[in-house]
Amino acid sequence: MSYIQRINSILKPSSKRSPLVVDLFAGCGGLALGFEAAGFETHGFEQDADCCATYEANLGGRCEKVCIEPGMQFPEASVVIGGPPCQPFSVGGHQLGLKDSRDGFPSFIAAVKALNPEIWLFENVRGILYGNRWYFDQIIGSLRDLGYVVEFGLLNAVDFGVPQNRERVIVVGHRGHFVFPHAAPRRVTAREALEDMLFVTPQGSKFLTKSMDAYVARYEKASCCVKPRDLDLDRPARTLTCRNLAGATGDMQRIKLPDGRRRRLLLREAARLQSFPDSFEFSGGESSAYKQVGNAVPPLMAYRLAESVRNYLKSTTRLKAPDIAIRNLPDQLVLEIP
Numbered sequence: 001m002s003y004i005q006r007i008n009s010i011l012k013p014s015s016k017r018s019p020l021v022v023d024l025f026a027g028c029g030g031l032a033l034g035f036e037a038a039g040f041e042t043h044g045f046e047q048d049a050d051c052c053a054t055y056e057a058n059l060g061g062r063c064e065k066v067c068i069e070p071g072m073q074f075p076e077a078s079v080v081i082g083g084p085p086c087q088p089f090s091v092g093g094h095q096l097g098l099k100d101s102r103d104g105f106p107s108f109i110a111a112v113k114a115l116n117p118e119i120w121l122f123e124n125v126r127g128i129l130y131g132n133r134w135y136f137d138q139i140i141g142s143l144r145d146l147g148y149v150v151e152f153g154l155l156n157a158v159d160f161g162v163p164q165n166r167e168r169v170i171v172v173g174h175r176g177h178f179v180f181p182h183a184a185p186r187r188v189t190a191r192e193a194l195e196d197m198l199f200v201t202p203q204g205s206k207f208l209t210k211s212m213d214a215y216v217a218r219y220e221k222a223s224c225c226v227k228p229r230d231l232d233l234d235r236p237a238r239t240l241t242c243r244n245l246a247g248a249t250g251d252m253q254r255i256k257l258p259d260g261r262r263r264r265l266l267l268r269e270a271a272r273l274q275s276f277p278d279s280f281e282f283s284g285g286e287s288s289a290y291k292q293v294g295n296a297v298p299p300l301m302a303y304r305l306a307e308s309v310r311n312y313l314k315s316t317t318r319l320k321a322p323d324i325a326i327r328n329l330p331d332q333l334v335l336e337i338p
């Protein structure tokens, strides 16, 4: 089965849907789509109206437009997932960490505490493991104190059949034995993803002007790029972000056409490289749609994680508090995924 057939046939809400998954900071539902495809029911919470509209138009579950805060009530659920934002690491020079209520993590931790799910999972950018490691350790500590074995891995979407290098930290809390998904044997290229739409130039296509070409060339020289960072069709794409999809920046995502012109990536191309099925429609204007795509967990990667969560729920091993404490000893905490 080709990549396109795979995403279009697998990634759709399943007809049997249970148990309920509460999805916090749900975005357009990339993570939730993977869970619905694996047979879960989802209920999203998200503050952006366009994201909620996209979620409800494409998924089986509903998405409440709400600004999530610590102490909020959620429906009872055995699984909690989410993509909490973590921007304000420093406030007026003070690193407030979990005391900063503008950050998403205090709300995520409060929801886990209130719902006491069997398993929870969140994703974040790889940077949280490095420059802001002190904050990451605070988050992990608070979640361990709620009585969970906490394990995490730096996973690359390209290892799960997504035609894109996209590293994300996936953190899971459980009370038994959780197995992270295994890497796929083969990497999918951008050509396989865009196959039937390669080099199209629909109305409204944005071509790079001469001055943009010069700007990009200066940027690439300054960043010591050996060759232009146009989409290399024979490899997986580089990481798609809100910034490099929607903005005319030095590292903007673009494709070189056979006639030599360079065109910014189309929304549908970006969606394919993120493994959204072709039937998935994004609500809102162009920059909102690019933002939704750039922010999402690739649904195919989410699907593989959801399968691991389902296997965990089916398993019968559950640990008692002393064994959970032993599993959480610092030198056993880091689970590196190949």
Ligand SMILES: C[S@@+](CC[C@H](N)C(=O)[O-])C[C@H]1O[C@@H](n2cnc3c(N)ncnc32)[C@H](O)[C@@H]1O
Pocket (backbone or CB within 6 Å): 025, 026, 027, 028, 029, 030, 031, 032, 045, 046, 047, 048, 051, 066, 067, 068, 069, 082, 083, 084, 085, 104, 295, 296, 297, 298
């Ligand atoms: C990284 S994105 C989530 C992506 C999503 N998991 C997916 O796979 O599509 C984070 C989302 O959190 C939302 N957000 C940020 N702060 C929020 C808050 N306090 N309440 C609700 N949503 C919030 C943003 O609008 C954004 O859509």
